[in-house]
Amino acid sequence: MKFRLEIVTPERLVYSENVDVLTVPTVQGEISILARHVPLVSIITPGEIRIKKDDEIEYMAITGGFVQVLPHKVIILADAAERAEEIDIERAMRARERAQKLMEEKRGDKITHAEAMAAFQRALVRIKVGQRKRKQK
Amino acid sequence: MASVREIKRHIKSVSNIKKITKTMQMVAGAKMQKTLSALLASRPYAQLAWNLLLNLAPKTERELHPLLQIRGIRNSLLVVITSDRGLCGAFNMNVIGEALRQIKDKETHFLITVGKKGRDFFIRRGYKVIAEFTGLGAPAPFISITPISQIIIDEFIKGNVDEVKLVYSDYVSNVIQRPTTIQLLPFQQEQPEEPFLAQFIYEPSPSEVIENLLVRIIEYKIYAAILESQASEFSARMMAMKNATENAENLIQSLILSYNKARQEGITKELTELSTTKAVIESLKK
Known part of the structure; x- marks a missing residue:
């Protein structure tokens, strides 16, 4: 049995299809959602979303947001989400290096350090998801 | 009367200016379209986030959330959104004028400026500008909003300011851009429109979800205001450049007229001289 999944960011509607299983990383751990899941709202942590549709699995990188499970559909309000094929791995790698350098330089500065850390995590997720697509090809 | 050569040079320089203004008009038009479609693409998110908030609202107490707290207003923070560049008619002055109407007292009103024009204006006049942002790009990416909202939320939670307002230019249509002020914090809470169907877990x-959600909604509001402002800026520039192109065209027409006049006068003068000389020579021969 399928359910409707919509992924929206402030910039665009990223995804809108009928799917079988959705797996998202939330603050309380990774959860998988199937059709007829109990209504739920949860906070998403940066990570990888897996969407199973028929026999295909699609991967997406997400930087955070909310998942809202309604009786007939699931809405993900993402800060930013990218499909695996959209990810520019070279750019993500450069972002990781930049963030790493910044983290080392700004060890004393709490706010900048935290920001660099967050940027680093985002870059890691994007690289991970991006590489998955490469392996499949 | 200017010489034929001078007029010719003048015509050339005016047509060069016309080319530039025409190009700027078209670039502004294209950018405006892009910004408008970004604005349109952001609407579903706003709608869904807002619905979620309305569902959550009855489940939480206003006093528990720092972002929902209503305090007596001593200090205000205005976020004034202008453009980085000029050549867009009265666009920036309209927004600045709106901001000045909001500022009753220089001492209790703090400012955050987005865009060079607003920054330059308020800093030169000694207003309390606590942060300024420029070069966000057009259309501004959502990620560029985070530092702005961070400062706003920090200042509000620390209690340095008791209300936050956004001053920007609302895009109504190609010809109308309306300077607008909206309240950002404390959060205006509205009653849910439709009764709530499902009981969520x-x-x-709930309070942690609402905490996170409020931050996103604030970011979204700033994002939308900046996009509105950018769309207004581009359409104002488009109009300004259209007028400039038309003026240049009129100027060229009148210059061509005086060029032809001057040329004809030259020819007439030469002819008169020739025929006079001829007449003189002939009279001498006799």
């Missing part, structure tokens, strides 16, 4: 808890 909130993880980790």
Whole structure:
């Protein structure tokens, strides 16, 4: 049995299809959602979303947001989400290096350090998801 | 009367200016379209986030959330959104004028400026500008909003300011851009429009979800205001450049007229001289 999944960011509607299983990383751990899941709202942590549709699995990188499970559909309000094929791995790698350098330089500065850390995590997720697509090809 | 050569040079320089203004008009038009479609693409998110908030609202107490707290207003923060560049008619002055109407007292009103024009204006006049942002790009990416909202939320939670307002230019149509002020904080809470259907489980808890959601909605509001402002800026520039192109065209027409006049006068003068000389020579021969 399928359910409707919509992924929206402030910039665009990223995804809108009928799917079988959705797996998202939330603050309380990774959860998988199937059709007829109990209504739920949860906070998403940066990570990888897996969407199973028929026999295909699609991967997406997400930087955070909310998942809202309604009786007939699931809405993900993402800060930013990218499909695996959209990810520019070279750019993500450069972002990781930049963030790493910044983290080392700004060890004393709490706010900048935290920001660099967050940027680093985002870059890691994007690289991970991006590489998955490469392996499949 | 200017010489034929001078007029010719003048015509050339005016047509060069016309080319530039025409190009700027078209670039502004294209950018405006892009910004408008970004604005349109952001609407579903706003709608869904807002619905979620309305569902959550009855489950939490206003006093528990720092972002929902209503305090007596001593200090205000205005976020004034202008453009980085000029050549867009009265666009920036309209927004600045709106901001000045909001500022009753220089001492209790703090400012955050987005865009060079607003920054330059308020800093030169000694207003309390606590932060300024420029070069966001057009259309501004959502990620560029985070530092702005961070400062706003920090200042509000620390209690340095008791209300936050956004001053920007609302895009109504190509010809109308309306300077607007909206309240950002404390959050205006509205009653849910439709009765609530499902009973949600909130993880980790309703108040944590609302905390995160409020931050996103604030970011979204700033994002939308900046996009509105950019769309207004581009359409104002488009109009300004259209007028400039038309003026240049008129100027060229009148210059061509005086060029032809001057040329004809030259020819007439030469002819008169020739025929006079001829007449003189002939009279001498006799």
